[in-house]
Amino acid sequence: MKKFSSILFFISFASIGYTQSIDDVIVDANAPRNIERAYRLTIDPKIIDSVIPSPEIEYSLLALQYDTKIETEKIEAATIKTVEKLPQLYHAYVKLGVGTEFMPLGEIYFNNTRSRKYFYGAHLKHLSSFGNIPNYAPAKFDRTKFNLFGNVLESKYSYGGDFHFNSIGFGYYGIQNENLDRDSIGQRYHDTGLSTYFSSHKKDSANVNFKVGMEYNNFSSRKPTEDSLSEWRGRENYFAIKTSAFYKQGNEIYSGAVDIKYNGYKYGSVGDSLSAIDTNILLNNTVISLRPNISTYLQNNRFKADFGLNITFDFHRKTKAYIYPNIEVKYSLFNDIFIPYAGLRGGLNQTTYKSLAARNEFIQTNLSMYNEHTPIDFYGGIKGTLSQRVSFDIHASFATVKNKALFVTDTLYSLGNQFNVIYDTMGITTIEGSLSYQLREKIKIDAIGRYVSYTPKSNPYAWNLPTFQAILRTSYNLYDKFLINLDMDFEGGRKALVYAPGENVTIEDGVFVYDLGFIADVNLGLEYRYNKRISAFVQFNNLAAQRYERWYRTPVQAFQFLGGVTFRF
Numbered sequence: 001m002k003k004f005s006s007i008l009f010f011i012s013f014a015s016i017g018y019t020q021s022i023d024d025v026i027v028d029a030n031a032p033r034n035i036e037r038a039y040r041l042t043i044d045p046k047i048i049d050s051v052i053p054s055p056e057i058e059y060s061l062l063a064l065q066y067d068t069k070i071e072t073e074k075i076e077a078a079t080i081k082t083v084e085k086l087p088q089l090y091h092a093y094v095k096l097g098v099g100t101e102f103m104p105l106g107e108i109y110f111n112n113t114r115s116r117k118y119f120y121g122a123h124l125k126h127l128s129s130f131g132n133i134p135n136y137a138p139a140k141f142d143r144t145k146f147n148l149f150g151n152v153l154e155s156k157y158s159y160g161g162d163f164h165f166n167s168i169g170f171g172y173y174g175i176q177n178e179n180l181d182r183d184s185i186g187q188r189y190h191d192t193g194l195s196t197y198f199s200s201h202k203k204d205s206a207n208v209n210f211k212v213g214m215e216y217n218n219f220s221s222r223k224p225t226e227d228s229l230s231e232w233r234g235r236e237n238y239f240a241i242k243t244s245a246f247y248k249q250g251n252e253i254y255s256g257a258v259d260i261k262y263n264g265y266k267y268g269s270v271g272d273s274l275s276a277i278d279t280n281i282l283l284n285n286t287v288i289s290l291r292p293n294i295s296t297y298l299q300n301n302r303f304k305a306d307f308g309l310n311i312t313f314d315f316h317r318k319t320k321a322y323i324y325p326n327i328e329v330k331y332s333l334f335n336d337i338f339i340p341y342a343g344l345r346g347g348l349n350q351t352t353y354k355s356l357a358a359r360n361e362f363i364q365t366n367l368s369m370y371n372e373h374t375p376i377d378f379y380g381g382i383k384g385t386l387s388q389r390v391s392f393d394i395h396a397s398f399a400t401v402k403n404k405a406l407f408v409t410d411t412l413y414s415l416g417n418q419f420n421v422i423y424d425t426m427g428i429t430t431i432e433g434s435l436s437y438q439l440r441e442k443i444k445i446d447a448i449g450r451y452v453s454y455t456p457k458s459n460p461y462a463w464n465l466p467t468f469q470a471i472l473r474t475s476y477n478l479y480d481k482f483l484i485n486l487d488m489d490f491e492g493g494r495k496a497l498v499y500a501p502g503e504n505v506t507i508e509d510g511v512f513v514y515d516l517g518f519i520a521d522v523n524l525g526l527e528y529r530y531n532k533r534i535s536a537f538v539q540f541n542n543l544a545a546q547r548y549e550r551w552y553r554t555p556v557q558a559f560q561f562l563g564g565v566t567f568r569f
Contacts, residue, residue, distance in 0.1 A: 086114070088532070089113045089114060090113075090569055091110060091569070092110045093108070093109040093110075093567070094107070094108050094109075094566065094567045094568075094569075095107040095108075095566045096564050096566075097539075097563055097564020097565070098562070099129075099560055099561055099562030099563070100131070100559070100562075101129055101130060101131020101132075101557065101560070102129070102130045102131065103127070103128065103129040103131065103560065103562060104126070104127075104128055105127050105562060106124075106125070106126045106127075107124070107125040108122075108123070108124045109122075109123050109124075110122045110123075116153070117153055117154070118150075118151070118152060118153075119151045119160075120149065120150035120151070121148075122146075122147065122148050122149075123145070123147040124144075124145070124147075125143075125144070126142070126143070126144045126145075127142070127143050128140075128141065128142035129141055129142075129557075131557060132173075132178070133173065133555055133556075133557060134178075135176050135178060136173050136174070136177075136178065137171060137172070137173040137174075137175050137176075137177050137178065137182075137417070138173060138178075138180070138182040138185070139171060139173040139557075140170075140182065141168075141169060141170040142167075142168075142169045142170075143167070143168050143169075144166070144167045145164070145165075145166050146164065146165045147165075148162070148164075150162075156200060156201065156202050157198065157200045157201065158198075158199050158201065159196070159198040159199070160197060161194065161195060161197070162194065162196075163193070163194045164191070164192070164193055164194075165190075165191070165192050166189070166190075166191040167188065167189070167190060167191075168191070168361065169186070169187070169188040169189075170186075171186050171187065172185040172187060172362055172417040172418055173185065173554070174362065174416070174417035174418075174551070174552070174553035174554045175415050175417040175553070176553075186222065187222055187361075188222040189222075189357060189361070190219070190221075191218075192217070192219075193217030193238075194215075194216055195213065195214065195216070196214055197211060197213035197214075198211070199211040199212075205249070207247075208245055208246070209245065209246055209247075210243065210244065210246075211243065211244050211245070212241075212243050213241070213242045213243070214239075214240070214241055214242075215238070215239070215240040216237075216238065216239050216240075217237075217238040217354065218236070218237055218238075219353055219354040219357070220233060220234065220235035220236070221234045221235070221365045232267070233267070234265070234266075234353055234364075234365035234366065234367065235265075235266055235267075235353075236264060236265040236266070236352060236353045237263070237264050238261070238264075238352060238354070239262045239263075240259065240260065240261040240262070241259070241260045242257070242259045242260075243258045243259075244256070251296055251297045252294060252295065252296045252297075253295040253296075254293075255292075255293045255294075255295070256291060256292045256293065257290075257291040258288075258289070258290055258291075259287075259289045260287075260288050261287045261288075261350055262285070262286045263283075263284075263352050264283070264284050264285070265281065265282075265283040265285070265352070265367075265369060266281065266282055266283075267280065267281040267366045267367075268280030268281060268282075268366075281366055281368070283369060284315075284316070285315075285350060285351075286315040287313070287316070287348060288312070288313045288315075289310060289311070289312045289313075290309075290310075290311040291308060291309070291326065292309055293306060293307070293308030294306070294307050294308065295307075301332075302332040302333075303329075303331050304329070304330050304331075305327075305328070305329045305330075306326065306327065306328045306329075306343075307326075307327055308325075308326035308327070309323060309324065309325065310323070310324035310325075310326050310345075310346065310347055311324075312324065314348055314373075316370075316371055322346075322348060322373070322375070324345065324348075324374075325344045325376075326344075326345050326346075327343055327344045327345070328341065328342070328343035328344075328345075329341065329342060329343070330342075333384075336385055337384050337386070338382055338384040339383050339384050340380075340382045341380065341382070341395075342379070342380035342381075343378075343379050344376070344377070344378050345377050345379070346374050346375050346376050346377055348371055348372070348374070349371060349374075350371055351369045351370060351371050351372060351403075351405065352369070353369070356369070356405060356421060359405075359407075360464075360551060362417070362551060362554060363407065363418065363419050363420070363421060364410055364413060364414065364419065364420055366413065367420075367421055368421065369421075370403040370423050371403060372403050372404060373402040373403055374399055374401050374402070375400055375402070376400055377397060377398070377399035377400075378397065378398050378399070379395060379397035380395060380396065381393065381394050381395025381396060382394055382395070383395075389437055389438055389439055390435070390436070390437050391436045392433070392434065392435050392436070393433070393434045394432075394434075395432055396430065396432070397429070398427070398428075398429050399427070399429075399430075400427050400428075401428055402425045403423045403425070404423060404424055404425070404426055404456075404462070405421050405422075405423060406422050406423070406424060406459070406462060406464070406465075407420070407421060407463060407464050407551065408420055408421075408422055408463055408496075409496070409497065409498065409499070409553070417553065422459075422463075424456045424457055424458050424459050424462075425456070425457040425458075426454050426455055426456040426462060427454070427455040428452065428453070428454055429452070429453040430450065430452050430453075431450070431451045431452075432448070432449065432450040432451075433448070433449050433450075434446070434447065434448045434449075441477055442476070442477050443474075443475070443476055443477075444473075444474065444475045445472075445473070446471075446472070446473040446474075447470075447471070447472050447473075448470070448471040448472075449471075450468070450469040450470075450471075451467065452465070452466070452467050452468075453467065454467070459497075459511075460508045460511065460513065461495040461497075461508075461513065463495060463497050464496060464516070464552075466493050466494050466519075467493030468491065468492040468493050469489075469491050470488075470490040471489055471490075472486070472487070472488040473486075474486045474487075480529065481528065481529050482526070483525075483526070483527040483528075483529070484525070484526055485523075485524070485526075485527075486522075486523070487521075487522070487523045487524075487525075488520075488521070488522050488523075489520075489521040489522075490519060490521075491518070491519040492518045492519070494515075494516040495513050495514065495515060496514040496551075496552035498513070498514045498552065504517070516548075516549050516552065517548060517549065518548075519548045519550075520546055520548070521544070521546070521548070522542070522543040522544055523540065523541045524539075524540045524543060525537065525538070526538050526539075533568045533569065534566070535565065536563075536564070537563065537565070538561070538562070538563040539560075539561070539562040539563070540559075540561060541560035541561075541562070542556065542558060542559050542560060543559070545558045545559045546558070
């Protein structure tokens with residue numbers, strides 16, 4: 001306590017000394033000073049460098065014994081099936097058959113076997129019928145096709161060629177007169193052509209790959225029986241040069257194509273001038289197209305876009321230039337389960353005598369031709385795979401088409417058993433869906449449904465064109481011994497232009513309209529394979545026995561049966 005009082009006194013005194021100036025004061029005081037007694041340590045310091053061991057803990061083990069049982073199960077002996085790595089190939093295939101109405105069939109196919117460099121072959125097929133249709137003129141026909149082809153495949157390029165000759169004979173039987181002379185209504189088309197190409201396929205992406213091809217085709221109708229009229233027949237010469245090239249850089253592919261197509265059609269005396277008193281026809285049709293395009297792939301190839309143009313020059317009748325869009329985008333969702341797509345396109349299709357005869361063989365030989373012009377065609381849809389076996393495609397398109405070829409009955413140059421070609425501008429709306437199923441090579445099913453709406457500008461209907469179509473294709477392979485094929489085609493909504501009232505004829509917009517009815521064409525094919533080289537087949541056509549009219553006054557045969565054998569050697 002005395003110590004605390006002294007300390008407090010000096011602190012107070014020192015604080016006062018900072019506030020006022022006074023003289024130095026010396027204080028003498030007595031206080032006790034107790035100092036503890038010192039003692040000496042008797043132990044000297046030293047370094048301990050030894051390791052102190054950790055205590056060891058032991059756990060005693062219990063000795064337990066269990067009985068082990070071993071049971072063996074019988075394993076069935078494994079079977080080994082030996083399969084050839086590659087099936088054996090044969091050089092030739094022959095098919096021979098005959099059907100109702102005495103319809104002979106013959107087909108020969110020849111090709112080389114496996115080769116890394118060469119591929120070549122030949123194909124010959126003949127089908128004819130000597131049967132007629134009740135109450136109509138003779139309806140006999142024959143079709144013979146011959147084809148030669150060959151290709152050479154190298155590591156950096158390939159080239160090849162093709163030659164074909166087709167002879168198609170038939171009669172204009174669309175007139176109800178069974179006693180009409182067959183030669184007076186007979187017609188025969190001769191189709192001869194060849195093509196060749198050269199293509200590069202370098203693997204280095206820094207190089208530009210290209211393809212160059214040339215085509216020539218001659219198509220003509222039968223000469224009249226009188227020599228003085230030998231030039232009064234339709235004939236044309238077609239020649240084309242087609243080139244394309246592409247270059248890949250990163251995610252983009254730059255491509256382009258140039259096509260030059262010429263078609264010369266003649267009817268009548270060659271070199272005669274056109275006048276109002278003759279029917280000579282001389283048409284030179286040249287079309288040149290340039291198609292630059294860029295394709296890009298993004299997001300691990302899930303997104304693809306094509307951007308291009310189709311620049312076309314039409315030198316037929318008048319020189320015209322067109323620029324068409326060529327745009328398409330699509331995106332893959334859920335690993336290709338759904339792929340929505342949309343596009344905008346257009347183009348010019350060159351109309352030829354051969355292309356018209358392929359659609360309707362009963363056309364006249366003196367024709368007026370215009371190229372089909374599609375300025376715009378917008379389409380979109382969604383496709384994908386529901387499983388490994390099922391795929392689908394649903395889409396719609398909206399197009400405007402100019403110079404759409406339509407077939408109408410001719411009454412000026414024929415007995416009403418031939419067709420003339422007229423042209424119209426129309427809008428075409430198409431809604432289509434397809435579904436496919438395939439189980440390896442055992443079962444295949446393809447179903448297609450299509451609805452088309454036409455809005456012609458100058459005609460009430462798009463003559464002879466269906467508005468509804470349903471197609472079913474199925475095949476079934478049973479133990480690789482029995483093969484079954486079923487085809488079904490259904491069409492409806494077809495109308496024909498006629499010139500007189502009658503059954504199923506109505507008057508619309510001042511013209512006579514004939515309802516062509518509904519088509520139900522069902523065909524069934526069966527094949528039995530005796531071994532790998534020999535098989536037998538039967539074919540049933542038009543099981544519904546419907547004499548539908550594919551064209552006005554041209555009904556088909558009601559039912560056909562065809563059977564035969566095939567050989568491979």
